[in-house]
């Protein structure tokens with residue numbers, strides 16, 4: 292039986308993050324400030340520390356990880372890489388399946404990789420508090436954890452449905468010392484306005500982002516922390532792929548294909564970027580495929596349009612060049628599968644448009660079917676988000692069974708699902724339904740966006756196409 296887990300010593304923890312910007316097939320389109328209909332960062336300089344802003348636009352390929360941040364990483368890093376021997380056997384596949392597991396961090400996902408770094412840089416620049424949004428609570432708990440370790444306060448605006456249906460993540464944030472509000476809340480103008488129009492508004496990530504950004508803008512000592520989408524966040528996640536490369540080396544293997552789920556795209560980028568660097572720098576001859584997996588209920592890349600849209604519902608953020616379902620997207624209430632953001636990281640959009648990565652979408656029922664098989668062979672209960680990557684990896688392994696190919700498959704298990712038992716309960720009792728977000732709804736949102744900004748196609752033509 293081949294070895295099923297590969298650990299690295301603490302000294303193997305990466306000393307630098309990898310930044311993909313200088314290696315992209317073309318430069319990233321700029322943000323557009325809708326006030327001036329031209330490139331501009333909008334509110335960004337007012338809500339992020341200088342070091343983070345510098346990283347956001349960095350053309351340096353390698354960025355030093357501060358020693359204080361590495362010391363915190365050592366609480367759970369390097370994370371293990373597993374060979375899914377029992378899953379392979381159950382599938383009777385000749386393929387080899389590996390997964391990198393980020394669920395061993397104290398908050399239970401990959402998110403503290405960036406939360407810790409963000410808290411550190413804000414602390415260094417004298418900030419006292421970070422405000423943020425959180426959906427199911429994974430990002431909020433990661434930032435609360437990071438803030439706690441560097442002595443900052445943390446305020447999390449948590450999407451109301453999750454606040455009501457998933458109290459345990461909220462309690463986790465509070466245990467780390469954060470204050471948590473159900474969003475839309477009475478604490479911001481944005482929240483008050485939305486509640487006045489619709490007191491039963493269930494909330495969305497877009498609304499919660501608007502509230503957190505407003506909070507940061509209105510308080511001198513407060514900045515904003517973001518859990519995905521931005522370049523600096525994706526960059527902090529590359530410790531995942533850098534470690535995975537060393538571990539694949541120990542296994543004397545190299546992936547033919549890499550799968551990861553995408554909400555905003557940070558965990559997937561974290562595992563993909565270092566392998567992409569191998570490819571563009573000629574360090575490997577292998578034509579590794581990178582496949583990002585999303586839910587059919589929130590198909591940002593597979594059904595969305597690559598254009599300019601706001602990152603938030605209240606349109607406080609600048610226009611971001613990305614695939615989008617429209618900034619007022621609200622996930623269908625039957626959707627349990629996580630990954631609920633209307634947009635995606637601009638680097639994912641650019642790489643997808645240049646065919647440097649592929650995207651595929653699955654519905655929540657087939658995703659939980661895959662999670663069940665994974666649980667009953669490998670033992671770890673995955674979060675619903677990475678279960679999308681598991682589904683894709685299993686499908687690939689089954690294709691290999693048909694063709695007899697001995698491919699090496701790597702996927703990212705970016706978090707555990709021990710706070711997602713309600714979703715599993717709904718699945719086991721047959722309450723989950725397959726759901727496809729209708730194309731017409733995307734088209735409607737795009738018409739609305741063009742009505743709002745009649746010049747949208749001009750900037751799109753100029754910067755994106």
Ligand SMILES: *Cc1c(COP(=O)(O)O)cnc(C)c1O
Pocket residue numbers: 400401402429430518519520552553554555556557558559630674676677705706707
């Ligand atoms: C936040 C989160 C995601 C989605 O965000 P990405 O930026 O796409 O990684 C996926 N899985 C888990 C476990 C998460 O916490």
